[in-house]
Amino acid sequence: MDADVVAGPPGPPWSRTAARDDRGVVTVGGVAVDALAGAHGTPLLVVDGDDLRARCRAFVAAFGPDAVVYASKAWCTTAVLQVVAEEGLLVDVASGGELATALAAGVDPARLVLHGNAKSAAELDRALEVGVGRIVVDAMEELELLDGLARARGVRAPVLLRITPGIDAHTHAYVRTGHDDAKFGFTLSLGLADAALARALDLDGLELRGVHAHVGSQVVDPDAFVANAEVLVDLLARWRAEHDLELDDLDLGGGMGVAYAAGDPEPDVAALGAAVRAAVADRAAAHGLPLPRVLVEPGRAIVGPSALTLYRTVAVKDLPGLSRWVAVDGGMGDNIRPALYGAAHAVTLAGRAPVGPAGPVMLVGKHCESGDVLATGAPLPGDVAAGDLVAVATTGAYTESMASNYNRLPRPAAVLVEDGTVRPILRRETEEDLLRRDVPLP
Ligand code: LLP
Numbered sequence: 001m002d003a004d005v006v007a008g009p010p011g012p013p014w015s016r017t018a019a020r021d022d023r024g025v026v027t028v029g030g031v032a033v034d035a036l037a038g039a040h041g042t043p044l045l046v047v048d049g050d051d052l053r054a055r056c057r058a059f060v061a062a063f064g065p066d067a068v069v070y071a072s073k074a075w076c077t078t079a080v081l082q083v084v085a086e087e088g089l090l091v092d093v094a095s096g097g098e099l100a101t102a103l104a105a106g107v108d109p110a111r112l113v114l115h116g117n118a119k120s121a122a123e124l125d126r127a128l129e130v131g132v133g134r135i136v137v138d139a140m141e142e143l144e145l146l147d148g149l150a151r152a153r154g155v156r157a158p159v160l161l162r163i164t165p166g167i168d169a170h171t172h173a174y175v176r177t178g179h180d181d182a183k184f185g186f187t188l189s190l191g192l193a194d195a196a197l198a199r200a201l202d203l204d205g206l207e208l209r210g211v212h213a214h215v216g217s218q219v220v221d222p223d224a225f226v227a228n229a230e231v232l233v234d235l236l237a238r239w240r241a242e243h244d245l246e247l248d249d250l251d252l253g254g255g256m257g258v259a260y261a262a263g264d265p266e267p268d269v270a271a272l273g274a275a276v277r278a279a280v281a282d283r284a285a286a287h288g289l290p291l292p293r294v295l296v297e298p299g300r301a302i303v304g305p306s307a308l309t310l311y312r313t314v315a316v317k318d319l320p321g322l323s324r325w326v327a328v329d330g331g332m333g334d335n336i337r338p339a340l341y342g343a344a345h346a347v348t349l350a351g352r353a354p355v356g357p358a359g360p361v362m363l364v365g366k367h368c369e370s371g372d373v374l375a376t377g378a379p380l381p382g383d384v385a386a387g388d389l390v391a392v393a394t395t396g397a398y399t400e401s402m403a404s405n406y407n408r409l410p411r412p413a414a415v416l417v418e419d420g421t422v423r424p425i426l427r428r429e430t431e432e433d434l435l436r437r438d439v440p441l442p
Contacts, residue, residue, distance in 0.1 A: 078425075119142060212253060217255045222267075228253070236250065256300070311328035328363065405434060
């Protein structure tokens with residue numbers, strides 16, 4: 001094989017065990033993807049279990065035990081939550097459905113963190129019923145609602161206040177959250193965080209445990225996390241001075257970026273952990289504040305690079321002087337990220353060695369709209385043809401969790417591959433599943 005014409009794997013952004021066998025076929029965990037596609041069909045999410053576990057361990061090593069909370073919105077499926085919980089991570093859930101999945105995965109409710117800017121009474125009450133360890137309150141109405149629910153149950157709700165810290169992390173506008181004019185949290189600069197604290201201290205049903213702030217997602221600059229930590233430690237120090245109040249938890253949210261394309265820098269988790277912990281320790285010492293317990297909530301950086309999506313090509317159209325269009329058997333229904341955020345996922349021919357050099361193609365899906373593009377300028381060889389397997393990298397985070405049934409396409413299956421063992425973790429949706437909610441008119 002000519003290395004110049006084969007765009008990965010191995011190497012980032014592909015997962016740790018992704019390689020090619022001597023036929024040129026991509027392998028994950030020692031299993032060739034043509035065998036996976038044959039046994040499980042396509043589109044198929046293939047999770048590299050070694051990679052997933054290594055990512056969990058790197059975060060625990062960098063931030064400490066009981067400091068890492070997996071943001072399950074990235075990919076909330078029972079088996080993924082089982083793996084991360086087994087690796088010692090806590091789990092962040094942001095809806096009743098994510099909470100139900102975490103409970104189904106056997107996660108200890110005390111190790112759950114409940115998020116959401118518009119939680120329902122039912123979601124909050126369920127959290128109290130099962131004993132969720134931390135509830136991150138996002139609005140004044142929620143303080144009142146939670147207080148009432150907790151008092152009705154005769155318990156005190158463990159609360160973190162979500163602070164909007166006024167930090168503008170440089171990332172896509174849709175995933176930016178820490179700047180002042182945002183839908184999340186109590187805006188610090190406008191005095192809303194202070195108002196929330198004053199109210200929370202008045203409510204007997206609440207037990208205030210700490211503060212939380214999340215600056216955004218796919219953030220590659222460590223300074224944004226350090227700045228967030230400093231703002232929150234300063235806040236804890238001021239609140240201690242003003243209210244004689246000691247709060248333990250300093251939850252810095254998630255958002256740690258990952259590599260999507262070959263050559264993207266892989267953010268260094270160990271260095272990030274060291275920088276954040278040092279900043280917290282220095283700032284706390286400067287204020288004479290006891291060292292707070294730092295929590296972080298990575299989602300993408302835990303599961304994103306661990307999976308690829310395998311598609312089968314269906315049609316190739318060469319438009320002379322224009323583009324080459326390669327259509328596959330999935331698309332924006334199973335990966336909305338390119339269409340929604342302009343995300344650029346790496347692509348490779350996966351089921352065989354290519355013949356000839358790779359040229360840029362438009363990799364598109366099967367949905368009935370022109371915006372259904374999976375990759376622009378994907379490096380596929382001149383001989384790519386119907387029936388080939390194509391892999392798209394870094395699809396563990398925010399693909400399956402954001403999948404839709406647009407055009408009534410069933411959502412893909414997923415397998416977890418570890419040391420040559422393949423375990424189905426999500427069965428392919430069927431047309432029967434799709435019709436299950438329909439209520440025909442008489
Ligand atoms: N904690 C909170 C409070 C969050 O809102 C989020 C993400 C996370 C943690 C995890 O962030 P992560 O480490 O995964 O970046 N769908 C978008 C990403 C939306 C992120 C929303 N909140 C995407 O596909 O890029």
